[in-house]
Amino acid sequence: QVQLVQSGAEVKKPGSSVKVSCKASGGSFSKFGISWVRQAPGQGLEWIGGIIPIFGTINYPQKFQDRVTITADESTSTAYMDLSSLRSEDTAVYYCASGGAVAGTWYFDSWGQGTLVTVSS
Amino acid sequence: DIQLTQSPSSLSASVGDRVTITCRASQRINSYVNWYQQKAGQAPKLLVSAASILQRGVPSRFSGGGGSGTDFTLTISSLQPEDVGTYSCQQSYTSPLTFGGGTKVEIK
Numbered sequence: 001q002v003q004l005v006q007s008g009a010e011v012k013k014p015g016s017s018v019k020v021s022c023k024a025s026g027g028s029f030s031k032f033g034i035s036w037v038r039q040a041p042g043q044g045l046e047w048i049g050g051i052i053p054i055f056g057t058i059n060y061p062q063k064f065q066d067r068v069t070i071t072a073d074e075s076t077s078t079a080y081m082d083l084s085s086l087r088s089e090d091t092a093v094y095y096c097a098s099g100g101a102v103a104g105t106w107y108f109d110s111w112g113q114g115t116l117v118t119v120s121s
Numbered sequence: 122d123i124q125l126t127q128s129p130s131s132l133s134a135s136v137g138d139r140v141t142i143t144c145r146a147s148q149r150i151n152s153y154v155n156w157y158q159q160k161a162g163q164a165p166k167l168l169v170s171a172a173s174i175l176q177r178g179v180p181s182r183f184s185g186g187g188g189s190g191t192d193f194t195l196t197i198s199s200l201q202p203e204d205v206g207t208y209s210c211q212q213s214y215t216s217p218l219t220f221g222g223g224t225k226v227e228i229k
Contacts, residue, residue: 044209044221045223047218054213102171103170104151104152104153104171105172106213107211107213111164111166114164
């Protein structure tokens with residue numbers, strides 16, 4: 001199981017960008033993947049993209065395709081999530097997560113501690 | 122995108138009660154569903170993978186079921202105070218991965 005530690009809380013203006021980091025120990029992204037999941041206040045979990053080894057390349061939901069960039073640097077075991085054109089609805093806790101596959105299912109069994117991103121003018 | 126609909130959205134039950142949460146997929150997803158528990162202020166924790174595989178260390182009162190390919194259940198056989206939290210299902214049948222809206226479990 002991978003251990004994940006995320007960067008600290010951010011406060012951003014509407015229209016700006018935010019970059020959140022996630023440092024991994026105990027495993028490689030190519031094997032355990034790395035995804036980003038967010039949770040708006042009082043809302044459910046939402047996958048915003050990631051590297052899922054059983055799917056191949058980096059995947060993004062269409063909703064975020066134009067605004068999210070996920071990168072992973074194996075040399076430093078650090079992944080990044082860059083979200084641009086921020087709006088108030090992007091205020092949420094952002095988690096990085098990694099996992100594995102069993103019986104064809106991809107699951108997340110390691111989670112970062114979460115990073116609160118607040119978008120406010 | 123595959124939609125996952127959980128029911129109920131919230132429930133209140135007594136200690137010792139049997140509790141069942143349902144997750145219905147908008148199309149067949151075989152057994153490609155996982156269940157998570159999230160306590161207030163914490164990250165989600167994986168409980169069950171591939172519909173019915175209990176994760177190591179998870180109490181045996183938790184179980185996952187469902188074989189129709191669209192309807193899945195998470196059952197707590199005897200609810201305990203430490204089970205308070207929100208439970209969410211997640212599918213990985215196809216990208217984008219999606220989660221259910223969550224079921225909030227409280228003690229009566």
